[in-house]
Every structure is written in C-alpha cells, then in structure tokens.
Amino acid sequence: MEIQKTPVVAVTMGDPTGIGPEVIAKGLKEHMVGPEHTVIVGDPGVMRRAFDLVGLQLQIVPGTQPTNAADSIAVADIDLAGVTQIPIGKIDRLGGEAAARAIKLSAQLALSGQVDAIVSSPVNKTALNYAGYHYMDSTDFYTELAGKQSHILLIHGGNVNAFMVSTHVSLQHALELITVDRVLTTIEAAHATLTRLGSTHPRIGVVGVNPHMGENGILGREEIEILKPAMEAARARGIEVTELVPAESLVSWTQQGRVDGVVSMFHDQATTAMKPLGYSTFAIGLPFIRCAVGHGTAHDIAGTGAADPRIFVQTYQLASLLTKNGYLVGAHEHA
Incomplete structure (x- = not known):
C-alpha cells in the first residue's frame, strides 16, 4: 500500500x-x-x-x-x-x-x-x-x-468555485477577450480542477455577459455567438455544462447545488459576488x-x-x- x-x-x-x-x-x-x-x-x-x-x-x-x-x-x-x-x-x-x-x-x-x-x-x-x-x-x-x-484564475470561497475568463484588465479589453476558444479552455480547466477537488462528475455553469443573459439577442449577442458554441463544444468533449447562469445567481446556484463551479467572464463579475464569502x-x-x-x-x-x-x-x-x-x-x- x-x-x-x-x-x-x-x-x-x-x-x-x-x-x-x-x-x-x-x-x-x-x-x-x-x-x-x-x-x-x-x-x-x-x-x-x-x-x-x-x-x-x-x-x-x-x-x-x-x-x-x-x-x-x-x-x-x-x-x-x-x-x-x-x-x-x-x-x-x-x-x-x-x-x-x-x-x-x-x-x-x-x-x-x-x-x-x-x-x-x-x-x-x-x-x-x-x-x-x-x-x-x-x-x-x-x-x-x-x-x-x-x-x-480560480476564485474559491466556501463551496463556491469561479473560473475567470479574464482578470486584471479593463472592462473593454475583458469583452474583447471573450472568444469561443478562450471560454472553452476555461471550461476545460474548470472541469479538471473540480475533479481534483473531489467532484466525480462536476457540473459547470457559464455566466452570461449581458443583462438577463442578452434576452435572446436583444441586449447583446455574446451569449448566442460565443458562449453557447463554447458550451456545446465542451459537451461534445464529455464535460457536463448546464444552462447559462445569470450573473446575480453566480453564488446562489452553487449553494443550491445546481452547479459545482462557474465560468465567469470578467473580474468584478466574480469577485463582487464572492467578496462576502x-x-x-x-x-x-x-x-x-x-x-x-x-x-x-x-x-x-x-x-x-x-x-x-x-x-x-x-x-x-x-x-x-x-x-x-x-x-x-x-x-x-x-x-
């Protein structure tokens, strides 16, 4: 042994x-x-x-x-x-x-x-x-x-794990960094890390970019043109990805057991929600x-x-x- x-x-x-x-x-x-x-x-x-x-x-x-x-x-x-x-x-x-x-x-x-x-x-x-x-x-x-x-970067607090697509850059640059490849890479990193932290089949949520996750393109098309294709590509690789997560629910969805970790699009989206933890x-x-x-x-x-x-x-x-x-x-x- x-x-x-x-x-x-x-x-x-x-x-x-x-x-x-x-x-x-x-x-x-x-x-x-x-x-x-x-x-x-x-x-x-x-x-x-x-x-x-x-x-x-x-x-x-x-x-x-x-x-x-x-x-x-x-x-x-x-x-x-x-x-x-x-x-x-x-x-x-x-x-x-x-x-x-x-x-x-x-x-x-x-x-x-x-x-x-x-x-x-x-x-x-x-x-x-x-x-x-x-x-x-x-x-x-x-x-x-x-x-x-x-x-x-993984931000870990309590039982909440948020994986960052971007960190210390301007909001304008952060939006430019949101691409299918970058989001997919972050989802893959989340899956590997959550597995090492003890999740047998980690469920990963992807946080939307726009208010109300774009309202089907009315308030922005990043969810349709970038996030959903990255999510589908991750699912094709055997990773369990849930539906899009509203930014205001980043913490509560984990605490309710709906996801094991989330992919966050930019710095303050995750840190503001998790600072109290x-x-x-x-x-x-x-x-x-x-x-x-x-x-x-x-x-x-x-x-x-x-x-x-x-x-x-x-x-x-x-x-x-x-x-x-x-x-x-x-x-x-x-x-």
Whole structure:
C-alpha cells in the first residue's frame, strides 16, 4: 500500500508591514496550519515579531526544508537588511522589495521540487512598484517567473468555485477577450480542477455577459455567438455544462447545488459576488501549485492583533488539497 506523502507548503510572508505575517502566526497558533510541513519564506525577524504579537511560542529554524517537528518552523531567509526597521502599517519601497524576494525565492523552491505548493500572503502593489516590480498582481509575477505567458484564475470561497475568463484588465479589453476558444479552455480547466477537488462528475455553469443573459439577442449577442458554441463544444468533449447562469445567481446556484463551479467572464463579475464569502485564488497553468489569499495587506490594522486568519487558513487548505489529490499543474493555459 502506497503511503501518501504530506505535502510541503511554502508560505510567503507577503508585505512585512501588512497583516501577512500576523495571519500566518495566528494560523499556526490555532493549530490550523502544521509547522512541521511548512516553510515560511520571508524575514526571520519579521516573523519573530509576528509570533510575539500573537503569543506564539515556536522556534524559528533557518532553512528551506520543513523541520518535521511541531515546536519549530523553518524560515527561508530572503536576506534583506533593514526589513524589521520599516514601521508597521507603512507602505514602503523596502517592504515591496521584501515581498518580491519572497515571491522569487518561493518560486525557485517550487520549480526545483523542494516544496509541493506555494501559499502567497498579501502584497501591496504600490510598494512593489516603488521597488521596481511593475506587475498587475503577484500572480502575473509568478507567471513570468515560471516562464509562462498566461494563467487561468480560480476564485474559491466556501463551496463556491469561479473560473475567470479574464482578470486584471479593463472592462473593454475583458469583452474583447471573450472568444469561443478562450471560454472553452476555461471550461476545460474548470472541469479538471473540480475533479481534483473531489467532484466525480462536476457540473459547470457559464455566466452570461449581458443583462438577463442578452434576452435572446436583444441586449447583446455574446451569449448566442460565443458562449453557447463554447458550451456545446465542451459537451461534445464529455464535460457536463448546464444552462447559462445569470450573473446575480453566480453564488446562489452553487449553494443550491445546481452547479459545482462557474465560468465567469470578467473580474468584478466574480469577485463582487464572492467578496462576502472571503475567497482564495489558485493560478491554473503554472508548473507548480500556487494559491493566494483574496484580501489585501490591510495596513490600517497591521500590528494591532485584529487580523483574521481564516482566509489564510482556507488558502493553505486549498493548496494542500490540490497537492494531495495529485493536481496536474500546467495542464491549462490561456492563449
């Protein structure tokens, strides 16, 4: 009988002046994240400060491999002087550099096979830009480091899974990106990912583009000319695709059991509906498993002890589940 290996997860500390270090510390303290199978990628001093803030008695051991002990945790040092001197709650160039170094080191660990998955804590785009890293988001950063051109994003919250046809682009560009091939590729990625998450025969809904799903072409023809042909092509490949889903029902249809996941046409269509649930993201198409928390750095409450770790824990659990279920990374990529 094959013994299943517990996945090793690299957790980036995120922006050192935000809530990332604190939510990591709280997840560890509340025993919702196992230190023995985790490597934190960041600054040891910043993590020690976060541990002290929440009253976590955990030894920090330098290194890139887990300690395999419940009373200690490995921290892969980003080797950047002065990080602990940045005031907590301040957006700073050095904080952006620290977050970027954690991203780069975690990608190196994943690409070399030293870790099985990455969980990203929140970064601040302004700080990253101050430091010279001009990306729309950290997922684009990882995509470049992985040598890929694009990815498909899953937004996961509670039991709702939304797969994005486009993400951080203008609404005008998002509409241009809605093509039969792109929608079909996203449906296929949804089917593969939901299967790995435990759905035996996943049912996938496709969210309409226009109000009232176009009213049979009166309010727009994207549903007729693009979405329905993509849906039919997916059905021809053995994928169970339901009827079109109204955008306002994106969450409720999943909660009612009518679908197991939905394909969303653009960023705010999914995120606005799922924000109240608290969500995580998974970048499909990279050569490693990388999940991220769906909230920001919350500089206004950083260092106060008020940060909620539940989304971080959910993200960690999602990464672990994908790894344990043998997710085939790199299987789907947008053209």
